[in-house]
Amino acid sequence: MLLSDVVKRLRLLAPLQLAEKWDNVGLLVESSAEKAVDKVLMANDLTSDVLNEAVQNRCQMIISYHPFIFKPLSRLTRMNWKERLVIDCIQSDISVFSPHTSWDAVSWMNNLNIIKCALGQPDMNLVDLLKSSSLQSLYPLSCEIKGKLILNRFSGDTFNESAEEIYQGLGKTAADEFAIVRSGAEENSMEVVSNYSLSKLANVKPLSVTELGTGTDHFGCGLKIQLPTPLRELDVINNIKHYLDLRYVRYCAGHKRTTESDVQSFAVCAGSGASVLKKVLGSVDLIITGEMSHHEVLDAKFNGTSVILTEHSNSERKYLTEFKNVVENIRLLPNCDLIISQTDKDPLDVY
Incomplete structure (x- = not known):
């Protein structure tokens, strides 16, 4: 799967517009060329240990819950640990995606x-x-439903035309049924997240427009x-x-x-x-x-x-395992091996 397709699918579950305005989410480091991604390392924080782990596992991408680039960088030198990380990610040709508060805004995350x-x-x-x-x-979130609710049933790995149009080239999915609210802008995508997660995770039929309301609380x-x-x-x-x-x-x-x-x-x-x-x-x-x-x-x-x-990170890290299970169960990233970092841990300890 191409990197661009991986990013599109990750944004399906948690649109980046749901993140706080002060946050820095999304694709923070992009590989030098459009390349296939078949191994992704997941961590709460991107550190040198985590990056080395990604290199050793031959991963093409890291999903780091926290953005390791937060404040603007005025230079890239080896004098600062975050700048070194950026340089090393680029030299290793490893892309980095950070969801942070976009995940916090989605109720089942x-x-x-x-x-x-x-x-x-x-x-x-x-x-x-x-x-x-x-x-x-x-x-x-305040969200007004625009357009109509479209229920689509899929077979195999292929979207039908209406779903393909809505997701603008998202590609293929193995999901067999979910609900989509067609909106004019991605910031109005809360209903997409709501129906998709509720229907697939709970194994129930999608909610209707009436049941969903104009902004689930x-x-x-x-x-x-x-x-x-x-x-x-x-x-x-x-x-x-x-x-x-x-x-x-x-x-x-x-x-x-x-x-x-x-x-x-x-x-x-x-x-x-x-x-x-x-x-x-x-x-x-x-x-x-x-x-x-x-x-x-x-x-x-x-x-x-x-x-x-x-x-701090102990309240967040455990969710990576659940996210991995969700992605694998609905085949959101087919042919991608998701690996939970073994070196990522909270920096604080007690003695």
Whole structure:
């Protein structure tokens, strides 16, 4: 599969226009010529160790969740580690794609993974979760449906003509059924993501336009959940440690709360989520994110909300495995071998 086709298909699941305006997402390093991609290394952070791993595995592409080029580079020298990485990627002819907050805005991606882990149900799908719990984004996307909903059934590996027209040369897919909302611009592609993920991941028929509405409130930055049956706070802590494969988390009990307190509602935001989660302090029992400052934790505590901190990338890395499974199950990137990095890890440790 050509690099351009890989990028188009990755953008299908999470359109880059869903990313925060301050972010730097998409194809950050492009190979010297249009080339076939049959091995992709996936990591949370691109480091020299990760790049060496990609070279050793003969990968043509790296999907790095975090963009390793964030601020503009005024020069490329070997004096700075990020500049060295850019040079080495180019010399190794390895392309780099970073989705970052475009993944955060899609409800079944990073943040849902944290919620499922907290509940102790990592294999639960979004549809079943919506049936049993109230789930909504902290900052919902506003999206007006334009055009009409087109249901297409495919056989084998080929799009029919209407789907081919909508995706403008996306190519072939092995998906046998999904829903498409035809929009005038990609920033109105939330419905595409919604219907595609709900229908394929949950193995149910796509939603209708009426059922979908004009802007589902569980897409956007951060997620909040209201549980039908409360969980013990200590159980949530243990679930997070177990299902995110962590030796430890940092924890602060909310004012007048303990590890034995009931958790009826909680909110999550992958990475550094204080600015997103501050709007729910005092209205949820617990918040889960990667990192917060000392004063941000105090604000949560004395608003009566407990805090679980996993360290920044630990809240994100586990999702790479689920993403790999999704891509393979729906054959989004046929003939591409996705490899999870074994050298990528959070830089912080405890002794």
